[in-house]
Amino acid sequence: MTRSPISAAYAAVVTTLVLGSTAAMAQDSINIYSARHYQTDAALYAGFTKATGIAINRVDANDAGIVARLKAEGSASPADVVLLVDATRLHNAEQDNLFQSIDSPLLQQRIPAYMHSPKNTWFGFSTRARVIVYDPKRVKASEVATYEQLADPINKGRVCLRTGTHPYNLSLFGSVAVHSGDATTEKWLAGVATNLARKPQGGDTDQIKAVASGECAVAVANSYYLARLMRSDKPADQAVAKAVAIVMPNQTTTGTHMNVAGGAVAANAPHKAGAVKFLEYLASDAAQAHFADGNNEWPVVKGAPMNNPALKAMASADFKRDTASVADIGAKQVAVQQMLDRVGFQ
Ligand code: FE
Numbered sequence: 001m002t003r004s005p006i007s008a009a010y011a012a013v014v015t016t017l018v019l020g021s022t023a024a025m026a027q028d029s030i031n032i033y034s035a036r037h038y039q040t041d042a043a044l045y046a047g048f049t050k051a052t053g054i055a056i057n058r059v060d061a062n063d064a065g066i067v068a069r070l071k072a073e074g075s076a077s078p079a080d081v082v083l084l085v086d087a088t089r090l091h092n093a094e095q096d097n098l099f100q101s102i103d104s105p106l107l108q109q110r111i112p113a114y115m116h117s118p119k120n121t122w123f124g125f126s127t128r129a130r131v132i133v134y135d136p137k138r139v140k141a142s143e144v145a146t147y148e149q150l151a152d153p154i155n156k157g158r159v160c161l162r163t164g165t166h167p168y169n170l171s172l173f174g175s176v177a178v179h180s181g182d183a184t185t186e187k188w189l190a191g192v193a194t195n196l197a198r199k200p201q202g203g204d205t206d207q208i209k210a211v212a213s214g215e216c217a218v219a220v221a222n223s224y225y226l227a228r229l230m231r232s233d234k235p236a237d238q239a240v241a242k243a244v245a246i247v248m249p250n251q252t253t254t255g256t257h258m259n260v261a262g263g264a265v266a267a268n269a270p271h272k273a274g275a276v277k278f279l280e281y282l283a284s285d286a287a288q289a290h291f292a293d294g295n296n297e298w299p300v301v302k303g304a305p306m307n308n309p310a311l312k313a314m315a316s317a318d319f320k321r322d323t324a325s326v327a328d329i330g331a332k333q334v335a336v337q338q339m340l341d342r343v344g345f346q
Helices: 006-012 039-052 063-076 086-097 107-112 167-180 182-195 204-213 223-229 235-245 270-282 285-295 310-314 325-329 333-343
Strands: 013-019 029-034 053-061 081-085 123-134 219-221 245-247 258-265
Touching: 029 063, 029 270, 039 053, 039 270, 039 285, 053 219, 053 223, 063 081, 063 086, 063 223, 081 270, 086 167, 086 258, 086 325, 086 333, 107 270, 123 167, 123 204, 123 223, 123 270, 123 285, 167 182, 167 219, 167 258, 167 325, 182 333, 204 219, 204 223, 219 223, 223 235, 223 310, 258 270, 270 285
Parallel strands: 029 053, 029 081
Antiparallel strands: 013 053, 081 258, 123 219, 123 245, 123 258
């Protein structure tokens, strides 16, 4: 998922009508702008319509396309719900006043405080661990047990990453800054840049494949990309998954950084009540189980049911997560961008 220019992204917006109850009246529908790029989500939307009788009209685009469209439409926007992926993007959209605060006792109760905006605009509904993937033939698990060790001299020439400025990395680096402070984080980033095996390129799956092929020995990727390879029917994908080992980083320190996918009620939502209902549905056991079993994400609701063999193989259910406020991590991105510029990390 590379970032495309706003205009191209805007042009790429595709409107999809998800058929709900044929009896649904016009007012019994909500408009969702979604940047979740997962085909398995169709079942999620169908589940909401079945449970509530509220039909869903969906606009699918990438994050930049959604944000550009919301800004262009302004107060005339028909958007009720906005779904975005990653803390930095949720934070930016909040800063741009694209969301509104909502008062939902159910969401307050179900979603941990560190997983939603202190202003109660956006709420995180699912998480993905940002894991370290390594070649067990060349690297010991103890050499990559923490994110900090990505800068260790022992990993010189081993590390592959997608661009530092991609939101997934901005959030990971932001989490390090929240824990360690800016000066330490900048030094660490300089060390990581020194250890790179190649110029940052490609997406997370490309990094995993590069470890399997031997081009890199260590990489960082969101857990669902790995789970997807593990659960794939294609022998080539399974071979990639088998060739690499993974570490849930920082288990004895700050916990593994969890990227978040979240949702909000749009600033000018014409159907606010329905929009809140949809967000509350995303916090239900049924929806939380879908995030886990359908899209290989960890639920945010404690004790939500899940039965995903790939996630089970990756970590015990109670592995240590980083519980730093996702809002604080999102707010660190400008400082992190400046650090990346100064250390010459693309
Ligand atoms: Fe992704």
